[in-house]
Amino acid sequence: MTDENTTPAPAGEAKATDHRSRPHSQAFVDFITAQWAPRADLGVLPSAAVPFTAARRARLAEQFPGARLVIPAGPLKVRSNDTDYRFRPHSTFAHLTGLGTDQEPDAVLVLNPVEAGTGDGGGDFHAELYVRPLAARDTEEFYADSRYGEFWVGARPSLDDVTTFTGIEARHVDALRDALAKDVGAGVVLLVVSGADETVETLVEAIRAEAGEEAAEDGLTDEALVRAASELRLVKDDLEIEQLREAVDRTIEGFAEVVRALPRAVAHRRGERVIETTFDAHARLEGNAVGYETIAASGEHATTLHWISNDGEVREGDLVLLDAGVEIDSLYTADLTRTLPVTGSYSEVQRRVYQAVLDAADAAFAAARPGARFLDVHEAAMKVIAERLEEWGLLPAGVTAAVALTPEGQQHRRWMVHGTSHHLGLDVHDCAQARRELYQEGVLEPGMVFTIEPGLYFKADDLAVPEEYRGIGVRIEDDVLVTADGNENLSAALPRDPSAVEEWMRSLRG
Structure with missing residues (x-):
């Protein structure tokens, strides 16, 4: 396995503890980020799961009116030092998106409450999928990020690719915090599937604290969401x-x-x-x-x-x-x-x-x-x-x-x-x-x-x-x-x- 450097030093500068041999010069950066042919179309088509996952999301959302439901895929997990286990998304995330194998670490599915009848399928919610999309080749991620960079792990799908495959509107994961915080404490209750991603859970807790969100009522709790998502799978489609x-x-x-x-x-x-x-x-x-x-x-x-x-x-x-x-x-x-x-x-x-x-x-x-x-x-x-x-x-x-x-x-x-x-x-x-x-x-x-x-x-x-x-x-x-x-x-x-x-x-x- 090749030696990794997940936190590269700025161009032209090496970290004091850096024992890797990857170059950092500006000349290297200029050269490696230039002269690439256009990326080939991945040929992404809608998944056969699209109508089924849409129905599953609707069944879950209707149990939590007025709540914003947060379902993380989960992060990569360290196996040893700087190597990770092969990624497997959380089962609730997979069930509601149709994404399997090693697809989309750090992704988060969000089911947003909307005005009655204006949401997905004429319902009361709208689904958004926050992912880390393909990075441009003039970015440091492209060549230096051993977890997500194309040079290390291959091309990631674009936002359009994710939307096409899942039937869910895809957005950049960097916009997640603002999306989760919207109207929390002003009529919107924020719920998260616990046990999937500690970082996302911490973010949700911080947003709740900032909004002064009071204790949930009428069963609108994280535990209730986890339970409902599990019970959703008791009868298979x-x-x-x-x-x-x-x-x-x-x-x-x-x-x-x-x-x-x-x-x-x-x-x-x-x-x-x-x-x-x-x-x-x-x-x-x-x-x-x-x-x-x-x-x-x-x-x-x-x-x-x-x-x-x-x-x-x-x-x-x-x-x-x-x-x-x-x-x-x-x-x-x-x-x-x-x-x-x-x-x-x-x-x-x-x-x-x-x-x-x-x-x-x-x-x-x-x-x-x-x-x-x-x-x-x-x-x-x-x-x-x-x-x-x-x-x-x-x-x-x-x-x-x-x-x-x-x-x-x-x-x-x-x-x-x-x-x-x-x-x-x-x-x-x-x-x-x-x-x-x-x-x-x-x-x-x-x-x-x-x-x-x-x-x-x-x-x-x-x-x-x-x-x-x-x-x-x-x-x-x-x-x-x-x-x-x-x-x-x-x-x-x-x-x-x-x-x-x-x-x-x-x-x-x-």
């Missing part, structure tokens, strides 16, 4: 469902690549890393990245729910639990898990545990229907898990499945401490700021997308179970769409039945 289907398809392809790589994983001293890098490379090639850190857990490691060290061996005879998802360029992610026999065939006890988890998953699918509670899905899976543990004699003496399933019992949860489902979308754990009464206790509606992922985890040192179970961890996870009359398993193309898994693995490995 047609475009979101289409993007989730694509993410699932790309993820299934990645699982197949992992199966093909298992012999190489067995041969490597850190075979779990072979699995991880095989999937992660596929995710980067076919999408934006992974939607979360890949879990590639072999043997005993599969009993650790979020095992992401992925530094262990992959041994013949063991199970390997792969929990992974491809995040596509729009930032929607899948989230799938399969527990695969390294040799291609389950042992008798492995198959017994796997079948119990599969039966629990099937019960959860049967419960995932419109009108049911989100909690019903989990309870259906837990009933099967508790009954199977009773059948195997693993519950404490005198405890039946019925007793374990009571709030005062829950002994079966020793071997499955996590929930069965979570919403899925732009975030792998989507809609996490939604109110409990709309999420955990909410009623299922067509368009909701969530996971179904029961499991059983018997740790190697668990003296509460017979030795044959110890060291076995199994999870099966699929992505489900609630439909008008039931549900659809979006990941049905990835085999689930143990015999089907074995046949699929044989077909891939030849």
Whole structure:
């Protein structure tokens, strides 16, 4: 990686601490900023998301009449010294603008209240998108700014490009402060999505203080905005469902690549890393990245729910639990898990545990229907898990499945401490700021997308179970769409039945 200088000294002058070799002479500046051909047209077209994001913004704005809503994309984040992580915009910003991948660090979406009926789509708000546009080639940013300069990171879109692509009026980010401050304290309440950009939050607080803005009333708070933006994603629109289907398809392809790589994983001293890098490379090639850190857990490691060290061996005879998802360029992610026999065939006890988890998953699918509670899905899976543990004699003496399933019992949860489902979308754990009464206790509606992922985890040192179970961890996870009359398993193309898994693995490995 080339050496950076994000705060260049004036022309002809070097900083005392500057150890870089970039020239500073006026002759250099004059020469590097001259004799460039006109920039090529980027050929930007309107995004397919434009009508969908417009509808999402309208639904959010109508919940906060008279308020100015501030939704930051977020800044670049330092990884180490003067290098940054690859940028990913905040999910709320992406949802409301359609910008994904590494687009527009420091950008801020603002929904301004306007006179009734005069705003976007005849509504009561007007959207503006404040961005850092392409800098002219006679500016210092062009050649010297390692975060934003064209010489360092490539050409940025112009304001017109951003407007065309998003369907939102784009303005220079330098005008943000004045735009946010207008009429605050004189009828306009300023709200910001917190947790996205500390600098923007600080600016909003300063504007409020200067305007003497009093405590918000009628639910007009930052917390309410964050919650509403999260709840806006509980029911997916047609475009979101289409993007989730694509993410699932790309993820299934990645699982197949992992199966093909298992012999190489067995041969490597850190075979779990072979699995991880095989999937992660596929995710980067076919999408934006992974939607979360890949879990590639072999043997005993599969009993650790979020095992992401992925530094262990992959041994013949063991199970390997792969929990992974491809995040596509729009930032929607899948989230799938399969527990695969390294040799291609389950042992008798492995198959017994796997079948119990599969039966629990099937019960959860049967419960995932419109009108049911989100909690019903989990309870259906837990009933099967508790009954199977009773059948195997693993519950404490005198405890039946019925007793374990009571709030005062829950002994079966020793071997499955996590929930069965979570919403899925732009975030792998989507809609996490939604109110409990709309999420955990909410009623299922067509368009909701969530996971179904029961499991059983018997740790190697668990003296509460017979030795044959110890060291076995199994999870099966699929992505489900609630439909008008039931549900659809979006990941049905990835085999689930143990015999089907074995046949699929044989077909891939030849």
